Amino acid sequence: MSIESGPATWQGGTSVHDRAQNVCVVGAGAAGLTAVKNLREYGFGVDCYERETGVGGAWNWRHDRSPVYGSTHLISSKPFTQYPDFPMPDSWPDYPHHAQVLAYLERYADHFGLREHIWFGTEVTKVGPAEDGRWDVTISGARGGGSDRTQRYAAVVVANGHNWWPKLPAYEGQEDFGGEIIHASAYKDAAQLRGRRVLVVGAGNTGCDIAVEAAQQAARCWHSSRRGYWYAPKYAYGRPADQVNDLVGALRLPLWLRQRVFHRTLRRTVGDLTRFGLPKPDHKIYETHPIANSQLVYYLGHGSITPVPDVARFTRDGVEFTDGRVAEPDLVIMATGYLPRFEFLPPELLNVDAEGRPRLYLHAFSPTHPTLAVTGLLQPDSGVFSLMHWQAVTIATWLQLREANPPQAAEYWRRHHHQFSERFNKAKVKQSTRHWFEISHVEYLRAIEKALTEMESAL
Ligand SMILES: Cc1cc2nc3c(=O)[nH]c(=O)nc-3n(C[C@H](O)[C@H](O)[C@H](O)COP(=O)(O)OP(=O)(O)OC[C@H]3O[C@@H](n4cnc5c(N)ncnc54)[C@H](O)[C@@H]3O)c2cc1C
Numbered sequence: 001m002s003i004e005s006g007p008a009t010w011q012g013g014t015s016v017h018d019r020a021q022n023v024c025v026v027g028a029g030a031a032g033l034t035a036v037k038n039l040r041e042y043g044f045g046v047d048c049y050e051r052e053t054g055v056g057g058a059w060n061w062r063h064d065r066s067p068v069y070g071s072t073h074l075i076s077s078k079p080f081t082q083y084p085d086f087p088m089p090d091s092w093p094d095y096p097h098h099a100q101v102l103a104y105l106e107r108y109a110d111h112f113g114l115r116e117h118i119w120f121g122t123e124v125t126k127v128g129p130a131e132d133g134r135w136d137v138t139i140s141g142a143r144g145g146g147s148d149r150t151q152r153y154a155a156v157v158v159a160n161g162h163n164w165w166p167k168l169p170a171y172e173g174q175e176d177f178g179g180e181i182i183h184a185s186a187y188k189d190a191a192q193l194r195g196r197r198v199l200v201v202g203a204g205n206t207g208c209d210i211a212v213e214a215a216q217q218a219a220r221c222w223h224s225s226r227r228g229y230w231y232a233p234k235y236a237y238g239r240p241a242d243q244v245n246d247l248v249g250a251l252r253l254p255l256w257l258r259q260r261v262f263h264r265t266l267r268r269t270v271g272d273l274t275r276f277g278l279p280k281p282d283h284k285i286y287e288t289h290p291i292a293n294s295q296l297v298y299y300l301g302h303g304s305i306t307p308v309p310d311v312a313r314f315t316r317d318g319v320e321f322t323d324g325r326v327a328e329p330d331l332v333i334m335a336t337g338y339l340p341r342f343e344f345l346p347p348e349l350l351n352v353d354a355e356g357r358p359r360l361y362l363h364a365f366s367p368t369h370p371t372l373a374v375t376g377l378l379q380p381d382s383g384v385f386s387l388m389h390w391q392a393v394t395i396a397t398w399l400q401l402r403e404a405n406p407p408q409a410a411e412y413w414r415r416h417h418h419q420f421s422e423r424f425n426k427a428k429v430k431q432s433t434r435h436w437f438e439i440s441h442v443e444y445l446r447a448i449e450k451a452l453t454e455m456e457s458a459l
Contacts, residue, residue, distance in 0.1 A: 015150070016130075016136060016150045016151070016152050017149065017150065017151045017152065018151075018152050019045070019047060019151050019152055019153050019154075020045075020154070021044070021045065021154045021403075022044065022045035022046060022047055022153055022154065023039050023044045023045070023046050023047075023153060023154060023155045023156070023157060023399065024046075024047055024048075024049070024124075024127075024135065024137045024151070024153040024155070024156045024157070025039070025046055025047070025048040025049070025156075025157045025159055026048075026049055026124045026127075026156070026157070026158045026159060026160050026344075027048075027049075027050060027051075027057060027158070027159040027160045027161060028048055028050035028052075028055045028056075028057065028109075028114075028118050028120075028159075029055075029056060029057020029058060029059070029105075029159060029161050029376070030056075030057060030058075030059070030105060030376065030384070030385050030388055031057075031159035031161070031375045031376030031388040031391075031392075032048055032050070032057070032157075032159035032375075032376075033055060033105060033108060033109055033114055034083060034108075034375075034385070034388050034389045034392045035048075035157045035159050035375050035388075035391075035392045035395065036048045036114045036117050036118070037108075037112045037114055037392070038389065038392035038393050038395075038396045039157070039392065039395070039396050039399075040112075040114075040117065041396070042396035042397070042399070042400055043400075044396065044399065046117045047117065047119065047151070047153070048114075048117050048118040048119065049118075049119050049122045049123070049124050049137075049139055050118050050119065050120050050121075050122065051121070051122065051123040051124075051142040051143075052120065052121070052142070053120045053121050054106075054120070055105055055106060055109045055114075055115070055118070056101075056102045056105045056106065057105075057161050058161055058163050058164065059098055059101040059102045059105060060102050060105075061098060061099070061102070061188075065161075065164040065185075066164075067163050067164060067184070067185050067206075067338070068098040069184075069187050069188050069189065069209075069210070070188060070189045070190065071190065071209065071213060072097070072098040072209070073095045073096065073097050073098065074095045074096055074101060074383070075095070075205050075234075075292050076242055076382050076383030076384075077094045077095060077240035077241075077242050077243055077383070078092060078093075078094055078095070078096065079243070080240075080242045080243065080246065080382040080383040080386070080441075081101075081382075081383025081384070081385055081386070082104070082383070082385055082386065083108065083385050083386060083388075083389045084386050084389055084390075085389070086107075086108050086111065088100075088104055094234075094240045095234065095240070119139070121141060121142050121145070122139050122140070122141065122142060123139065123140055123141070123142040123143075124137055124138070124139055124344050125138050125139065125140050125148065125344055126138035126150075126344050127156055127158075127344050127345050127349075127372075128346065129349075129369065130152055133371075134152050134153060134154050134155075134371070135152065135153045135154075135155065135156045135371065135372070136150050136151075136152055137150065137151050137152075137153055137156060138150045138344075139151065154371060154399075155371035155372070155373070155399055156371070156372050156373075157373050157374075157375055157392075157395055158342065158345070158372075158373070158374045158375070159374075159375045159376050160341075160342065161376060162338060162339075162340040162341075162376070162377055162437070163338045164185070164338060164341075165338055165339050165340070165341040166183040166184075166185050166334075166336075166337075166338060166339075167336050167337045167338055167339045167433060168183055168334055168336060169201075169334065169336055171311050171312075171313055171314050172312075172313040172314065173313045173314035173315055173316075174314045176314065176315070176316050177314040177315070177316065177318075177319075177332075178316050178317060179318075179329055179330040179331060179332060180330065180331050180332070181331075181332045181334065182331070182332070182333055182334070183333075183334045183336070184202070184206050184207070184210060184333055184334060184335040184336075185338075187210055187333055190213045190216070190217045191217075192331075193210075193213060193214050193217040193218045193331070194217050194218070195217075195218070195219050196218050196219060196329075196330055196331045197218065197219050197220040197327075197328060197329045197330050197331070198214040198218040198220065198221050198222070198329055198330075198331045198332075198333065199221075199222045199223075199224060199308075199319060199327055199329035199331070199332045199333070200214060200221065200222070200223050200224065200333050200335055201224045201311060201332065201333065201334050201335060201336060202224070202225070202334065202335035202336045202337065203223065203224075203225035203226075203229050203291065203335075204289065204291065204335060204337060204434065205289075205291055205292065205293065206335045207223070207225075207333075207335030208223075208231070208291055208293040208296045209293065210333055210335055211223040211296060211299075211305050212293065212295045212296055212299055212305075214305070215299035215302070215304035215305045216299075216304070218331075220306075220329075221304060221305050221306065222305075222306045222307075222308050222327045222329065223296075223305050223306070223307050223308065224307075224308045224309065224310060224311055224321065225278070225279070225307065225309070225310075226309070226310045227279060227281070227282050227283075228273065228274075228278055228279035228280045228281040228282060229278075229281055229288060229291055230262075230266060230281055230285045230288070230290075230291065231270065231273065231278075231291050231293055231296055231297060232266065232270075232290060232291065232292050232293075233269060233270060233292070233293075233294040234292050234293070234294045235294065236265060236269060241290075241292055242290075242292070242381070242382050242383075245262075245290075245381070245382075246382070246442075248261060248262070249440075249442050255286070255426045255427060258286070259284045259285050259286060259427075262285045262286075263284075263285060266285070270297055271297075273297070276297060276300040276301065276307065277300070277306075277307045278300070278307050279307075279309065283428075283430060284427070284428075286381070286425075286427035286429075286440075287427050287428055287429055287430055288429070288430050288434075288435070289379060289381075289434060289435060289438055290381055306327075308321045308323075308325060308327065309321050309322045309323050310322045319332070337433065337434050339356065339433060340356075340357075340358065340377065340436075342358075348368070349366055349368065349369055349372060350366055350372075350374065351366065351367050351368065351420060355433075357433075357436045358374065358377065359420040359421065360374060360377070360420055361416055361417055361418075361419050361420050361422075362391075362394070362419075362422075362447060362448065362451060363377050363378055363424075363437055363439070363444075364377070364391050364394070364395065365395075365398070365417070367417045367418060367420045368417075370398075370402065370409075370413055370417070371399070371402070373395045373398075375388055375391045375392060375395065376388050376391075377437050378391075378437050378439055378444070379434075379435065379436070379437040379438045379439065380438075380439050380440070380441040380444065381438075381439070381440055381441055382441040387441060387444060387445070387448075390445065390448045390452075391448065393452065394448055394451055394452055394455070397452055397455045397456060397459075398455055400459065401455050401458055401459055404459055405458060405459060408458035408459075409458070411458070412454065412455060412458060416451070422447070424439040424440060424443040424444040424447055425438055425439055425440045425443060426440065426443065427440075
C-alpha cells in the first residue's frame with residue numbers, strides 16, 4: 001500500500017518531492033502519535049513532522065508552547081485518559097503528574113517504534129491541494145532554520161493541538177493598568193505568585209488550579225468568574241469523579257435524570273456554593289465543560305480566595321468588577337482559554353465559519369476534501385487519548401476504504417460528508433468558544449463505532 005518515494009518534479013520553479021501514497025501527519029503530541037501508530041498498523045507509509053525536538057506536545061513542559069504548569073496533574077483519571085491498547089502503570093496514581101503523562105507518551109512512542117517516522121525540529125508551514133488530488137506540504141526547519149522543502153502526499157492528518165494559542169479578552173482600560181497581565185500559558189510555577197496580589201480571571205480547570213495555588217502562595221487572591229459553575233470534587237463515593245459519571249452514564253438514564261442525580265450528589269457532598277460567595281450556576285450540569293477541583297471550595301472556606309464576578313474595566317491602579325467592587329492586584333492571570341489555529345492551511349479547507357470554528361464531519365474530516373483530516377480537536381467530558389486512538393483508527397480505515405473500494409468510499413462520502421453540524425452531546429451546551437468541541441465521550445464513541453462499522457462493511 002505504501003510506496004516509499006517517487007522522483008522530484010518541478011512546479012512553479014519549486015521542486016516537489018513525491019512521497020507517493022504516504023500520509024503526512026502534522027504534530028507528535030498525543031493525537032499525532034496515535035495517528036502515526038494506527039496508520040502504520042493499517043499499512044500506510046507515514047511522515048510525521050514535529051516542530052519541537054521531542055514527542056508529547058502539550059505534556060512536554062520543555063516545549064515553548066506547552067500550557068502545563070509545575071503542579072499540573074491530569075483532570076481526567078488514568079483509565080479514562082490512556083490509549084486503549086497501552087495502559088498506564090498500575091503503580092501510578094489516579095491522576096498522574098504532567099511529567100508522568102510525558103513519560104507515558106514517550107514510552108508509547110518507543111514501544112510502537114514511532115520515532116523513526118517523525119522528523120523533529122521540522123515545522124509544516126503550508127498545506128495545499130495539489131493538481132493531482134494529493135497534497136503539497138511545505139516544511140521548514142523550526143524557528144526559521146533551514147530552507148523550505150515541498151513534499152507531495154496522498155493524505156494529510158493534522159494533529160497540531162488546540163491548547164496553545166491564547167484566547168485573550170480585551171477589557172476597557174487594560175492598556176493603562178499599572179500591574180502585570182499574563183495569560184495562563186505563561187504561568188509555570190507558584191514562585192510567580194509568591195507575595196503578590198493576584199487576580200485570576202476565568203473559572204475553567206486551569207483558572208481554578210491557579211486560584212488554589214494563589215490561595216497558598218500569594219498575599220491576596222481574587223478569582224473572577226463570568227457565571228456560576230458546578231465544581232465537582234475529583235473524588236465521589238471514593239472513586240475518581242469521571243468513573244462515577246461513567247457508571248451513571250452506563251445505566252442509560254435519560255439526561256434529565258442524570259442531571260438530577262448529579263445535582264443531588266453535589267448538593268450533598270459539596271453543598272450550596274452560594275454560601276461561599278459564588279454565583280448560583282445559571283445552567284444545568286453537563287451544559288458547561290466539567291470542572292474537577294477538590295481544593296477550590298476548601299480555600300474559599302478558608303477565606304484565602306475572594307470570589308468576584310466578571311471584570312468591568314481596568315483602571316491605572318486596579319480592576320472594577322461588574323458588581324461595583326474593586327480590587328488592586330499587581331498580577332492578573334487570564335485563564336481565559338485557547339483558540340484553535342491552523343496558520344498553514346487555508347480556512348476553507350477546514351470549513352471554518354465566520355467565528356473561526358472549523359466545522360468537520362465527526363469533528364475530524366474536512367467536508368470538502370476527503371483526504372484531509374484533523375485529529376484531537378475534541379473537548380470531552382473524560383480523557384482524550386482513547387478518543388484520539390479511535391479517531392486515528394477511523395481515519396486509517398477511511399483511507400483504506402478509498403484505496404480498496406473507491407465506489408463504496410464515494411457512496412459513503414456522499415451520505416456523510418455534509419454532516420458537519422452534528423453534535424455529540426444531548427445537553428444544551430453553553431455557546432462559547434470554550435465549548436466548540438465539547439462532546440460526551442459516550443455519544444462520540446457511539447458515532448465513531450457506527451462510522452467504523454459502516455466503513456468496514458464496505459471494505
Ligand atoms: C492545563 C491542561 C490540562 C489538561 N488536562 C487534561 C487531562 O486531564 N486529560 C486529557 O485527556 N487532556 C487534558 N488536556 C488536553 C490536552 O491538550 C490533551 O491531553 C493533549 O495533550 C492534546 O494533544 P494533541 O496532540 O491534540 O495536541 P498537542 O499536545 O498540543 O500536540 C500538538 C503537537 O503539534 C506540534 N505542531 C503544531 N503545529 C505544528 C506545525 N505547523 N508543524 C509541526 N508541528 C506542529 C506541536 O509542537 C505539538 O507537539 C489538558 C490541557 C491543558 C492545557
